Amino acid sequence: MSVSGLVEIPYEGEFSLVDTLKSGQLFHWESALLDGCAGFAGCAGGKGPSFITQSEDGRVYGLSNDETLLSGYFGLDHAMDSIHATFPQGDEVLAEAIVYCPGIRLARQPMWECLATFITSSLKQVAHIRAISMKLRRRYGVAHELAGQTFYSYPEPRALASAGEEALRECSLGYRAKSLHLAAQAIESGSFDLAQIESEEDPEKVMAALLELHGVGEKIANCVLLFSGGFHGAFPIDVWIERILRENYRKRVRGQKLQKWAVDYFGENAGYAQQYLFHFARKTL
DNA sequence: AGTCAGGCAACGC
DNA sequence: GCGTTGCCTGAC
Secondary structure (H helix, E strand, O other), X not given: OOOOOOEEEOOOOOOOHHHHXXXXXXXXXXXXXXXXXXXXXXXXXXXXXXXXXXXXOOOEEEEOOOOOHHHHHOOOOOOHHHHHHOOOOOOHHHHXXXXXXXXXXXXXXXXXXXXXXXXXXXXXOHHHHHHHHHXXXXXXXXXXXXXXXXXXXXXXXXXXXXXXXXXXXXXXXXXXXXXXXXXXXXXXXXXXXXXXXXXXXXXXXXXXXXXXXXXXXXXXXXXXHHHOOOOOOOOOOOHHHHHHHHHOOOOOOOHHHHHHHHHHHHHHHHHHHHHHHHHHHHHHO
């Protein structure tokens, strides 16, 4: 890499930047050109934009005003070998799913933008979740320049709380506007202590707190635990996961029973298994 | 035109 | 506790 400012980010095991960006965890990274080098750029939390790229030989290079941000954000610090070692042995479905997309990583995002984005995700397809995220960022976030392009941070709770539900509806949110606005208000008013929950180490306490929010159920709460809290044992069950558990694992139960079975069966890194299976399901079912 | 999509809350039993 | 139903919107 000859581009000035880019720093190589080391990692072990498989990693695919493109697959991870397409994996339905992150919705706002955009193609970008930095000194002629093609990659992706986006803002994480209230920070200015970062740039990341992966070369043909797999090496990852990043540019960020926060040195350690990208490694943690894209899960490049995960020890994949030991994670895979915790999976159920002899599970051929999971093994095939891993071969299908071995480079997916669990990202770790700031909690507010993760929570807010998944509140807006209900009954939506990836492309639309992305469109909503971009509209909200453009309208209520903070603009930053990088390589002649403008990137927007995710709006702070205060910005969405003061915008009001009706204004949020204009961002194609539909009935989700109410939930997003209420969540922003709860954080802004202090009735939902985001900082305290972000530092909470007991996933069950985080789950209980999240479920208090209007518009947040089991699925969205588990997404926040997994994609932001760093709780890799969380196992969000959406229609695709339910489908593959039903068709490939012959599970006929649903809801809490299915949830409990999956967490017990896939183990402490059930969330990683979920990511592999999710992509496999979307391709094959 | 009707259906459906990466859920949730409210309601009925 | 279970299973239904309505909900905004855009894509097909």
